[in-house]
Amino acid sequence: MEHEIEVLYDVSELFKVFGDSTRIRILSALRGGPLCVFHLAERLAMGQSAISHQLRLLRGAGLVKAKRNGKTVSYSLDDDHVAQILDLGLAHVCHRNTHGSGGSDDEA
Amino acid sequence: MEHEIEVLYDVSELFKVFGDSTRIRILSALRGGPLCVFHLAERLAMGQSAISHQLRLLRGAGLVKAKRNGKTVSYSLDDDHVAQILDLGLAHVCHRNTHGSGGSDDEA
């Protein structure tokens, strides 16, 4: 199977979804349990529309799932993989922050 | 420490670097061992300048490291974490491709 390039493309698309602070914060918030759109917007101090748009993206990527409860819609992480990827990213960042290596990125 | 938001921001920045097919292909190619810019450009069938620009980004993010060998510059993965993150992304994508779930993303 020479689909390696397609797979790599899919991988980049997956990470692209993780590559936005709003979406990461949403996912991180959902780690503590399901939350409705209103509470998410409140928690992130952002407009309801912005949250809704990002939730749509996250849902399309299969990272979160939705469930209606009356008027509200509860969102939660769809898969254990999602939390795993989040954790690995956090581990990498924290590791780098602790062992302040000779990186060249912006460090005010 | 209430730096959680900053950390999450850093995480999103990290994933943003993984969220591009060119960079993912570079990282994937480097998994097989060090490669110079010319060979990377050849392998990905892309211009040298494009590769160089992306390598700069990858280097700034601490994902690859460079080493001169005469005229050429060998690039290699900087850290085991990089390969780990790549693998987890691949695992997620492959898992999803195998268990064709009820995702709603584009599936031609």
Place this chain on the structure above:
DNA sequence: TGAACATATGAACAGACAATCATATGAAAG
């Protein structure tokens, strides 16, 4: 049915970004 609340969706604008072209820096050979 109609008001009130919660969420989704569409259009539009601003900012970010990757590839390209041209060119500069760096290293080796003649």
Place this chain on the structure above:
DNA sequence: CTTTCATATGATTGTCTGTTCATATGTTCA
């Protein structure tokens, strides 16, 4: 020192994307 090869960098441009505003859909209650 000059030429040649390998890489890096700067500027430009077309494209993608996240937020906002306005509005539509959906749900509950009176």
